Amino acid sequence: MTFDAEYFNIGYLDSLSYKDTFVHRLDPRVKLLVSFIFILYVVSFPKHELAGLMPFFIYPVFLLISGDIPFKAIAKKIIFVSPFAVLIGIFNPLFDKDVLIAFYGIQITGGWLSFFSILVKFILTVSTMLLLVAVTSFPGLCESIERLRLPKAFVIQLLFLYRYLFVLLEEALRMIRAREARSFNGRGRDIKTFVKFISVLLIRTLERAERIYHAMLSRGFKGEIKMRRKYRLGIKDIFFAIISVALFYVFRQYGVANFVGNILGGPG
């Protein structure tokens, strides 16, 4: 991905998080905890499990639909992100060659099962996390982790980083454009130039930090940053949490997929 594309990507997820739907209005603490529990449930399945994971798609699909988030945007991101899981998983079919399922003559080995299991787990966890950010504003998330008792220094660091992310990215974007405009055929991309390039960006950053600090001082900053609390835990939040976690429990406990398969008279 080019720098421009990545830059606009972050902004895009951010802009989605300011919609006003049922899931957007939920308390961020509840969304964060339920999503975390969801991920724990998904990864708790043993490595050959595939069918049992399928009902869990209901959670990301629910967030997608009720949050009115474009499907394409999330799908694209899932495909683009770290191929690490796929890379590690693809070795499984090479090492684990025992046939576990025979299906109208098609034989499926344990390795392929565990590979697809990794893939499905990957899609479930990644989509849930992206959707969590798409339906929760970043300051909301920060508020929630502060109220979940994470150290304030860390929360403030997150908020500051987020606030200046776009400023710094734009600064870098201008520098990259200048580099591109003056160099052809990949010149100006060697390590030597890169080091100077980054160093200049770093010095600009340090100077910016000093200006920001002075601006803060002149507005009465005394070393303490106060955070505003916006959200209150309501009945709908508790409802959402209980129903979701109960569903996850049922999906984990009972083979819903097996049940459906048996009703429809599937083989074996």
Added chain:
Amino acid sequence: MHMSDALLSPSVGAAFWAGTLGAITYASKKLRQNLDDRFIPLMGVLGAFIFAAQMINFTIPGTGSSGHIGGGMLLSVLLGPYAAFLVIASVLTIQALFFADGGLLALGSNIWNLGIYSCFIAYPLIYRTLAYSGKTRRAIIIASILSVVIALELGAFSVVLQTKLSGITELPFRTFLMLMLIIHLPIGIIEGIVTAGIVNYVKNIRPDIIENNAATANSSFKKIVIVISILAVITGGILSLLASSNPDGLEWSIEKILGKAGLSGGGDFVTNRLSEIQKKTAVMPEYNFQGKEKAVAAGTSASGLLGGIIVLALIFFIGMGIRIIKRGRQKP
């Protein structure tokens, strides 16, 4: 390389989260004790800088492929280990959330792999010892390369350990480890060279910044060792707690909270027993229990698979149906 949720088991993910949270709490406390107010905006903006810098590519000599910097060591040099650790943790958090690099559960492991080793081991033990004894250009270059390589290799080792402990991959431990260590060696050397270049450049123009930090980050060797041991005890303690509270292995405890490990739905005594055995094999990577494991795994039967596909299709059709109805209502 970022760890992914799909490669972690709940207990390994939880244990590394605990260690990471301990480190975040400790670093925050340390910072509050002797924090220059200036550091608050500085840390935030430097986090944004690392983010921007990671998105700028350079050509790796000889290969034509492009790379970017990680920046952990650079931050430690600029800010000292505690502030640097918080900055790295925040950068990784935002990357996890907005780019899906890693995942929510894997975030704890990623902060551990990319933050702890560079800030609390490689920087104080290697970089500071080497760079501040000589303070010459060459000392800084050698110190950067060595410390970055060691931090990265420890991180790579950690990734292998976490994946193996989770029991997801079939890759043999030794092959996987060699693969990861070899891949990360050239990456570490290049990052070391780049880090040294930046440090030397900044030192020429703004010597106050680098020198300043040498004074503020004056934490003793003994303290660092204590921090590391405490963190190791937290993580190891939780791992072993989860393991020993139930003789059937590491995976059991959390899975017990989540619900019983019913593989084939009904979950009679034999399958449960077998699934416990399967979990046991997951804990000990080299342990070979293949035969029985297969019997358990057969719980994923053909009809289950068919059911799974049907359930998946149902969820998507219902979802898309609701969306179409919603859109239709909004139009008029």
